[in-house]
Amino acid sequence: MTKRDRITRGILSIMAVLAYNLVCFTAAYYITDYLYETTGKHPHDLFKQLITALMTFLLFAGTAFCFGFFGRRKHVAFFQSMLDALRRISKGDFNVNLAVRPNPNDGFGKLAESINHMAEQLNQMEQLRQEFISNVSHEIQSPLTSMNGFARILRTDQLSEEERHHYLSIIETESKRLSKLSDNLLKLTSLESKHHPFEPKRYRLDKQLRHIVLACEPQWLEKSIDLDISLGEAWIVADEELLSQVWVNLIHNSIKFTPQGGTIGIVLHQTKDEDRTVTEVTISDTGIGIAEGDLPHVFERFYKADKARTRASGGSGLGLSIAHRIVDMHHGTIRVQSKPGEGAAFSVTLPSTEDKA
Numbered sequence: 001m002t003k004r005d006r007i008t009r010g011i012l013s014i015m016a017v018l019a020y021n022l023v024c025f026t027a028a029y030y031i032t033d034y035l036y037e038t039t040g041k042h043p044h045d046l047f048k049q050l051i052t053a054l055m056t057f058l059l060f061a062g063t064a065f066c067f068g069f070f071g072r073r074k075h076v077a078f079f080q081s082m083l084d085a086l087r088r089i090s091k092g093d094f095n096v097n098l099a100v101r102p103n104p105n106d107g108f109g110k111l112a113e114s115i116n117h118m119a120e121q122l123n124q125m126e127q128l129r130q131e132f133i134s135n136v137s138h139e140i141q142s143p144l145t146s147m148n149g150f151a152r153i154l155r156t157d158q159l160s161e162e163e164r165h166h167y168l169s170i171i172e173t174e175s176k177r178l179s180k181l182s183d184n185l186l187k188l189t190s191l192e193s194k195h196h197p198f199e200p201k202r203y204r205l206d207k208q209l210r211h212i213v214l215a216c217e218p219q220w221l222e223k224s225i226d227l228d229i230s231l232g233e234a235w236i237v238a239d240e241e242l243l244s245q246v247w248v249n250l251i252h253n254s255i256k257f258t259p260q261g262g263t264i265g266i267v268l269h270q271t272k273d274e275d276r277t278v279t280e281v282t283i284s285d286t287g288i289g290i291a292e293g294d295l296p297h298v299f300e301r302f303y304k305a306d307k308a309r310t311r312a313s314g315g316s317g318l319g320l321s322i323a324h325r326i327v328d329m330h331h332g333t334i335r336v337q338s339k340p341g342e343g344a345a346f347s348v349t350l351p352s353t354e355d356k357a
Contacts, residue, residue, distance in 0.1 A: 027059055085115055094123035140181065143174035184318040187245075188301070191325045198329060203240050205279065206231040206268055212247045213266065219255045220264065228265040236279055236350065242326045246334075249319040250283045250346050257287035257344070265345075276351070284345035290338040298336055299324040323348075 032052050043051070085096040096119045098112040150167045153159070159167075190196045209231055220227065254264045265284040270277055290298060301321045327334045330350055338344035 027056075031055060082111070082115060085119070089119055089122065092126070094119045094126055140178065143178045143181075146174045147171050147178075181318070184322060188318055188322055188325065191322065191329070196329075198239055198242070200237050200239050200330075202235060202237050205234045205236045205238075205243075205281075208240065208244060209247060209266060209268060209281070212244065212251060216248075216251055216255065219252070223255065223258065224261050225255065225258055226261075226263045228263055229267075231266065231268045232270070234268055234270050234279060238330055238350065239326075242329065246323040246326050246348065247281070247283075249323045250348075253319060253346075254283055254285040254287065254344075258285045259287065262286040262343075279350045280347060281350075282345055282347045284343060286343040289340040289342050290336065290344050291340050295336060295338065299334070 032055055081098055085098055088094075088096050097116055150171050154164060154167055210229075213227065213229065251264070251266070258264060263286045265282070267282045267284075269280045269282075271280070272278075299320050301318060324334055327348055327350075332348060332350040334346065334348045336344060336346050
């Protein structure tokens, strides 16, 4: 509130008190005049003025006391409801809603609104926490159940050597999957904190993408996937290690969901003008695609558009969440375009980078 507003409010308050005092004086005058006429007694004018002034004071004080008393009861009731709400919040019950109508000029209304907003936010956080715990428990329980079951089978003596090696390979695969899930959880937790190392430097993005494609060569050769790559020279200022995780996750996903003999495209494009350079990397495939209803959720933790296919491939539903968080740290954007049966295209846009000297 500005100084002018405070002065205006003060003047209005004084005028209100004076007006109310005038009302009390008028009421006292007519009440005393009525009493004089009723009793037939007419004291001296001086005493009439004193009696009227005393009656004015009594009316003013009495009505003020009544307003204060009932107002105090209302305030006490509000504070009691506020304390009850805070007590419930402290015990983990966030389904509270103070039944006080917010008023922009009322401090009590603003306080009630703030408490209701706090409870709503805490309730949403609690739901996210419970959902996260449920998802983690589910993802951990699945490989543990498989490992436990196959370990019991291995204790039997009737297994052939080939069967024994088969079950051991399954246990090894599940243990690697569990280890990867743990690593991804730790990485995502670290990225979402404000203490994860972020070390941007100037480097060739096109070289980084070529190295990652070559590192994934056994996977895409195994499925006879054709690569359509367009990588011009591009310099960028970013955290090389973190962005490497983004490209690895996106390329691995494309390989995972592209059928035998499909195609994966990787395009690096830079747009330059006088003030800034924008870098865009698009990784597309001719895979199974993503349903329209799943597109808004693909970057959520543990979300799997094709649950059966993802589980068979060993995915945990965290790769795209990690990629999204890393791109956010670089103040960039990541988006997806896809239709079922027509593949998917993930585009990463990174803002202002340095040009080569």
